[in-house]
Amino acid sequence: MNGLPFKEVFDAVAKSQRILVVGDGKPDGDSLGSSSAFYMWLKREGKDTALFCVAPIPKNFLFLDGINDQTNDPLIFDQPWDMVITFDTGSLKHCGILDMLPRIPTKPIIVDVDHHATNELFGSMNLVDTKASSTCEMVYRFFEANNVLLDHRMATSLLTGLCTDTGHFSNSATNPKAMEAASTCFASGARHMDILKNLVRNKSVDSLKIWGKALERLRHVPEYDMAITWFKAEDLEGPGSDEAVEGISNFLSSACSGADTMLVLREKSDGLVKGSIRSMNRDISRLAQQLGGGGHKRASGFAIKGKIAVTDGIPRIVPN
Numbered sequence: 001m002n003g004l005p006f007k008e009v010f011d012a013v014a015k016s017q018r019i020l021v022v023g024d025g026k027p028d029g030d031s032l033g034s035s036s037a038f039y040m041w042l043k044r045e046g047k048d049t050a051l052f053c054v055a056p057i058p059k060n061f062l063f064l065d066g067i068n069d070q071t072n073d074p075l076i077f078d079q080p081w082d083m084v085i086t087f088d089t090g091s092l093k094h095c096g097i098l099d100m101l102p103r104i105p106t107k108p109i110i111v112d113v114d115h116h117a118t119n120e121l122f123g124s125m126n127l128v129d130t131k132a133s134s135t136c137e138m139v140y141r142f143f144e145a146n147n148v149l150l151d152h153r154m155a156t157s158l159l160t161g162l163c164t165d166t167g168h169f170s171n172s173a174t175n176p177k178a179m180e181a182a183s184t185c186f187a188s189g190a191r192h193m194d195i196l197k198n199l200v201r202n203k204s205v206d207s208l209k210i211w212g213k214a215l216e217r218l219r220h221v222p223e224y225d226m227a228i229t230w231f232k233a234e235d236l237e238g239p240g241s242d243e244a245v246e247g248i249s250n251f252l253s254s255a256c257s258g259a260d261t262m263l264v265l266r267e268k269s270d271g272l273v274k275g276s277i278r279s280m281n282r283d284i285s286r287l288a289q290q291l292g293g294g295g296h297k298r299a300s301g302f303a304i305k306g307k308i309a310v311t312d313g314i315p316r317i318v319p320n
Contacts, residue, residue: 005125006145012109012125016047016082020108023053023070024089025096029164029199031088032061034113034135037157038087040066041148052076054096058246060198063191064160065153077103085111088135088161090118090294113138117285118294130297133178136161140181152189159185160195165299168200170254172280172298199247207244210235214248219313220259227252227259230308230315233267250299253278265308265315272303273317 013019021039024031035051042049043066051070061067077100084104089095089112101110112123115132132138136158143150150158162182166174169182186192203211214229221228229252231245245266253262261279268274275291277284283297293302306317 004127004129004141006127006142009111009125009127009142010146012083012111013042013045013047016109018048018079018081019083019085020076020079020081021049021051022084022086022089022095022097023051024087025054025094027053027055027057027061028088029061030134030136030161032057032064032067033157033159033161033164034139035087036064036066036070037136037139037154038085038113039069040151040154040157041143044151050076050079052097060202061160063194063198064157066157074100074103077101078105080104080106081108082106083109083111085113086123087113087139088116089114090116091120092122094294113142116295117283117297118289131175133173133175134161134165136165137178137181140184141177144184150184150188152191155185155188155190156194159190159192160199163195164199165296167250167254171250171278173296203244210244211248211251214245214252214264217313218252218256221314224261225259226261226263227256228263228265228315230265230310231267232308233269236266249276249278253280265317267308268303271305271307271320273306273308275302275304277301 019042021035023035039049039051053070054072057067057070081104086095092098110123112126113135114128115130115135115138117130119128127138140158159182162178166178213235218227218229249262249264260281264276266274277300279298285295285297285300288295288300288302291302295301304317306319308315309318
């Protein structure tokens, strides 16, 4: 188990009665899957527990069991927690609780469960492996090390994160442990069809028309071994347009040959340009970090003040 303190964390959980589970500040399949799976296990163990995230739940993840218990009410930090355990976040700031932790009247144990290369190892105990496919893989390994049996609800949550972070087992994050974990989740009754229905086969005709704009604009930049496309703010003015572009960088990265790296730029209404980067072989997390963002070695993102200007079919970010 690479020397990680799986047993020590298990023992600390056993000794703690009140445990706050915290997902990343930008919730996705891995953060929601890992945190909800652990939350449901804690409830099964009779722990007094709550599930927190500073951001609302994206509606396409409402199929996850227990996720409707999640709160974004900061008053939850006024309670005397024995342990705070975070999932899929590189720092307390990134998950949005850095300024909230001091409100807890006790001195809780902080446990950090993650796989990001940019993780700051901020916990009293850290279950962090940057070679893991996903944080859901880390939770699976924790359960495996401590002989915790999965039920169909926990298995569905874990399979969700495994699927989203590996591009449904198509990108370079896929590893033997991820495949083993997925197999165990299937055997434990994971609802794979719910995952496909809500996360893959979930694009409306209008959403696919928006994707069509990205395909039409797609350009290859050979000197950087990169393909790039973009959305202007006016492309995303309709209801639901912002959600419609989620997942396009993963799709293009898995479908586009001839370029190692995929970059999707998107103008936001708040004056920021959001960049989503995917790569087959490069460590792009450091680039994203230099631009004020972060993420995984093969999947990262950033946001910069500015707007998109296009010259000879190639977009660049310029000041507002």
